[in-house]
Amino acid sequence: MTRPRNGTPSLPNESPGTTRSADAAATRRRRNGGPWATAFLAPIAILVGGFVLYPLVDTFQISLTDSSGFSRGDAVGMSNYSELVSSPSFRGALVNSIWISAVVTLVLAAAPLPLAYVIHQRIPFRRFFRAALYLPVVVPIIVSSVAWKFVLDERGLANYVLQALGLITEPVGWLSDPAIAIWTVCFVIVWRSLGIYLLIYLSSLLTVPDELFEAARVDGAGSVRTFASVVVPLMRPAIMLSLVVSFASSMKAFDEIYVLTGGGPLNSTKNVGYLIWESAFKNLEFGLASAMAVAFFVIVAVLVGGLGMIARRTT
Amino acid sequence: MRNQFTLPGRVCVVITMALLSALMLLPLFWLLSVSIQRSGDVFAVPPPILPSDPTFDHYAYVWSAGGVQGFFLNSVIVAVGTVVGNVGCATLAGFALARLPFRGRQAAFGTVLATMLVPFPSIMLSLFVVAKNLGLYGSLVGVVAPLAAAYAWLTVYIMKEAFAALPVELEEAAHLDGCSPLTTFLHVMLPLVKAPMATSAILVFTLTWSEFLWPLLVLRLPEDFTITIGLQYFMSALTGNWHNIAAVAILASAPTITVFLLLQRYFFSGHLTGATKG
Amino acid sequence: MRIGKRVAVTMVAAGLAATLAACSSTGTPESSGTPSSSSGEIKLEFWTINLKEGYTPYIDGLIKAYEAKNPKVKVTWVDISDYQQTQSRLLAALTSGESPDVVNVTPFILPLLADKKTVLPLSKIGPTDSIAADYTEGFWNAGVLDGEAYAVPYYGSSSALLYNKSLFEKAGLDPAKPPTTWDEVFAAAKTIHAKTGKAGFVQTLDDFNDAGNTADILASQAGVPLLAGDNKKATFNTPQAAAYFDNYVTGVKDGWISKTSINGVTLDGGKEFAQGEVAMMFNGPWLLRWLETNSSPEVFKQIGLASHPKSPTGKVNAFLQQLAIPAGSKNPEQALDFARYVSGTVIELAKSAAVLPTKKQDVANPEYLSLFGADVLTSQPIEFFWPKVPTEAKLLESLRLQMQAALLGKKSSTQALDDAAKEWDAILAE
CATH class of the missing domain: 3.40.190.10 (Periplasmic binding protein-like II)
Structure with a gap:
């Protein structure tokens, strides 16, 4: 069946697939690799440079002005940044961002692990389960959020079913209770991205030789013990990859909040991404919004860098 | 073979997975159900889970409604254009990053990966100015280029892993035969990374199809609008009929769902993390 | 060999340039908005x-x-x-x-x-x-x-009263005589809730116009102007306004005002109304068209339309x-x-x-x-009860959040309006 060729997946930044022999071959041609590399990298450099990096630098420049978006505005130095430091709404949004990310990241790194393990086994309907779990990923967010909004409404399907089952007596304010709405947002983000991490884990399970499972069974290890003592340790690099990617992407969460709660109730689901959008396009304070974007980018980069470092140290 | 479960364990596992799958499919199932209910059923109490008297009128209505077919075509152009641009560039870059030694390779790869951290709404305005200066405002290319760039980190990562996983002997043999890196790339390496390229393409296709904020900003005339913008028309406050909204929503998701169901094996074959099949 | 390599590099680069050029030539932005002088069009x-x-x-x-x-x-x-x-x-x-x-x-x-x-x-x-x-x-x-x-x-x-005749009947109210003042609205809502268990009305703080309803509650229903004449100072934090808004706080708490009022938008309220879960809502009558396409004919038949309840100002929010x-x-x-x-x-x-x-x-x-x-x-x-100032989106967001906090029982109406007024003064001073 499958035979792994390149071991387990590795973390970004770790110079993954460059095996030792590839490096050796590389060294032999080190003298003339440069111009070729330039040619091969030029397109991506133009693309990423022009449409991500340059706008990022430009955003920093805008953050030093009072631009309304319609014009470049006047230079105001660091005043947008000092406004941020003392702004309760920025602080609140930052807390929400981190809170949402922490919950989503932990669930997304852990939950798909047993699911992948189960689907990797020869169980009935495994192809169906695999497709069902991945399907939300390919549904446009605006479509799925609209559907969830309807299901989770005060008088929606969810409350109706739960009431019919006698699990709740009063309708739950999934989207209207500030103590609950943030959990609902986390849930929908997890629902939508679970498949991605399932995919990462399944890919990485393909690299585990079947003989290992066989050996575990011969040793008399049950399914739970095999999972705990064989699968989890082998999947460590994939878990770390999932942690980093899910943290970075959940910090950026925007679409679900935009469609589901609009940041409410009581700002309980307003994260930094949403606040940036609101200040820029609703209040036309592009200078301030840009300062938020730059500050947020730096904060996320530091957090992800830290997470990556911990991840690398433990593997 | 791969089967660690006892019989009761298997039963439990299958039941749990079935319940979980039901939860995952619930919103789509609900949309599908509403899209074929009679007008008015959507607000019935209790909410009907299954349509009592299915109808396809809503599909007929929205499909013939002004512009929907054009919105679809535009979405296809945008998604395919983004896939071609993104995967093309990422494949070239992946080869260089995995196989060509040069100073600053780590830094280059790190920079591309770091773009994962940039929140899209925050650079939207600057991006818009760039698009405008390149004369891309109001054109589908203006939608494509930034989206292709936004997902570069993902596909560059996949392609770099894919190239790195290829045996070094191939390259050495090619080198001894006097092949330049370009010929090695085109004739030796490229045929071997078709599967990861397909994986990248499918991922980018599904991601791009969903996009709505950026097309909304950069497109100007209705004949260029994509289906996600079209969906918002139907959600119109004055007349929005939920059955029509559900029908458009299902239509808007159909291409990505179809692509996924048909090409599942590329999703689940391990290319995402460089674990290629032998 | 060396020359060949250079050529190849150049070719890759040239190919790319060609691709990019080809890309950019396909999308020619239309140039409407500019007068085309030649034809005089x-x-x-x-x-x-x-x-x-x-x-x-x-x-x-x-x-x-x-x-x-x-x-x-x-x-x-x-x-x-x-x-x-x-x-x-x-x-x-x-x-x-x-x-x-x-x-x-x-x-x-x-x-x-x-x-x-x-x-x-x-x-x-x-x-x-x-x-x-x-x-x-x-x-x-x-x-x-x-x-x-x-x-x-x-x-x-202008805003009007939409009401569900069958819920009125079930509550023993006369469907031919819908309430004409806000006191009557509150009384009817309490009766309906007591008799049918359904909410009396829904008034979402958030609506299509983002703030119309918050302005409506304070400026129209309670009759308290939002801003002083020079648009520099908030004036809505009066005991009168707080006492009036307490009706809403109590209503939401006791269930005769729908909880959707707290964080829903107009159409969320419209949906509850169409489901027959709420007896009254206040909106432009154009919403009837939306209700007609979305609710079953039996429910739609029961919908009555009447003038907006009279407010102390004698004027209706538009x-x-x-x-x-x-x-x-x-x-x-x-x-x-x-x-x-x-x-x-x-x-x-x-x-x-x-x-x-x-x-x-x-x-x-x-x-x-x-x-x-x-x-x-x-x-x-x-x-028009809302203030005509450039920062109004911010003002009304602040007011909405404070009123939301009061409806959720996080603070008293007086406190909420005082806090909102303080925020307004700060925003207006900018």
Whole structure:
């Protein structure tokens, strides 16, 4: 069946697939690799440079002005940044961002692990389960959020079913209770991205030789013990990859909040991404919004860098 | 073979997975159900889970409604254009990053990966100015280029892993035969990374199809609008009929769902993390 | 070998350049908005909000009629699905220099757009006195900021009472006599909740206009002005306003006001109303069209329409769509002419949605008065209760959040209004 060729997946930044022999071959041609590399990298450099990096630098420049978006505005130095430091709404949004990310990241790194393990086994309907779990990923967010909004409404399907089952007596304010709405947002983000991490884990399970499972069974290890003592340790690099990617992407969460709660109730689901959008396009304070974007980018980069470092140290 | 479960364990596992799958499919199932209910059923109490008297009128209505077919075509152009641009560039870059030694390779790869951290709404305005200066405002290319760039980190990562996983002997043999890196790339390496390229393409296709904020900003005339913008028309406050909204929503998701169901094996074959099949 | 490599590198680069060039040549941005001098043709780009789905024949018809009368003019119509998108898309269009000529705006975004000099004062285009005389004063004044008119009124609406007759009957109330004052509304709501278990009414703090209902509760229902005359100080934190808003706090707590009022939007309330879970809601009667397409015929038959309950001010909260001319328009005179023409087609629109014309002659026109909803819409004088200041989006967000906190029981009404007033003063001082 499958035979792994390149071991387990590795973390970004770790110079993954460059095996030792590839490096050796590389060294032999080190003298003339440069111009070729330039040619091969030029397109991506133009693309990423022009449409991500340059706008990022430009955003920093805008953050030093009072631009309304319609014009470049006047230079105001660091005043947008000092406004941020003392702004309760920025602080609140930052807390929400981190809170949402922490919950989503932990669930997304852990939950798909047993699911992948189960689907990797020869169980009935495994192809169906695999497709069902991945399907939300390919549904446009605006479509799925609209559907969830309807299901989770005060008088929606969810409350109706739960009431019919006698699990709740009063309708739950999934989207209207500030103590609950943030959990609902986390849930929908997890629902939508679970498949991605399932995919990462399944890919990485393909690299585990079947003989290992066989050996575990011969040793008399049950399914739970095999999972705990064989699968989890082998999947460590994939878990770390999932942690980093899910943290970075959940910090950026925007679409679900935009469609589901609009940041409410009581700002309980307003994260930094949403606040940036609101200040820029609703209040036309592009200078301030840009300062938020730059500050947020730096904060996320530091957090992800830290997470990556911990991840690398433990593997 | 791969089967660690006892019989009761298997039963439990299958039941749990079935319940979980039901939860995952619930919103789509609900949309599908509403899209074929009679007008008015959507607000019935209790909410009907299954349509009592299915109808396809809503599909007929929205499909013939002004512009929907054009919105679809535009979405296809945008998604395919983004896939071609993104995967093309990422494949070239992946080869260089995995196989060509040069100073600053780590830094280059790190920079591309770091773009994962940039929140899209925050650079939207600057991006818009760039698009405008390149004369891309109001054109589908203006939608494509930034989206292709936004997902570069993902596909560059996949392609770099894919190239790195290829045996070094191939390259050495090619080198001894006097092949330049370009010929090695085109004739030796490229045929071997078709599967990861397909994986990248499918991922980018599904991601791009969903996009709505950026097309909304950069497109100007209705004949260029994509289906996600079209969906918002139907959600119109004055007349929005939920059955029509559900029908458009299902239509808007159909291409990505179809692509996924048909090409599942590329999703689940391990290319995402460089674990290629032998 | 070495030369060959260079050639190859160059070829890769050249190939890429060619691809990029090919890409950029496929998308030629249209150049409407610019007068094409050679033929003397005048192109106008016209943006509406949310009129595509269901109203395309109306818009197409009015454009065709205008083009027939003005053979040199070619109108391109772009519909935008909600007003918040108008702001970001206008931003994009003006940044790009390819401006539309006539843009549908609302009094909620106009002050900010005017403050950023993105829409033209009408006096820059021509004399406005004769134009002003055509329109109902309240609607015209909604577009006048610091003495300058920035928009032509298009169509409006005032709030009305929508109620569920069968719930009234079940609660022992007379469906032929809906409440006419807010005290009666509260009393009816309590009775309905006690007798049927359903909520008496829903009034979402968030609505299409983002803030209309918060302004309605304080300025119209409680009769407390939001701002002092010079627009520098909040004036709504009075004991009177707090005592009035306590009705809402109690209502939400006790269940005779729907909890959806806290964080829902208008259509969430509309949905509950259509489900028969709520007995009353307050909205422009145009919502009936939405209710008709979405609810079952049995439920729709039960819906009654009546005048908005009387408030101490004697005036009813109004909503308005306006037409503004962006600063980037290449043909402002023609654009203004077109805007005035469009505002005169509202009777046609009112045939399919119960809206209120803004032109004096149209409101008095028997053809209009015979249309559904016209009696209710014209039954009370209208008023715009929200402040006309550039920071109004921020002000109303602050007010909404504080009122939300009170409804959730996080703070008292007095505290919430005091806190909101403090935030308002800070925003207004900026």
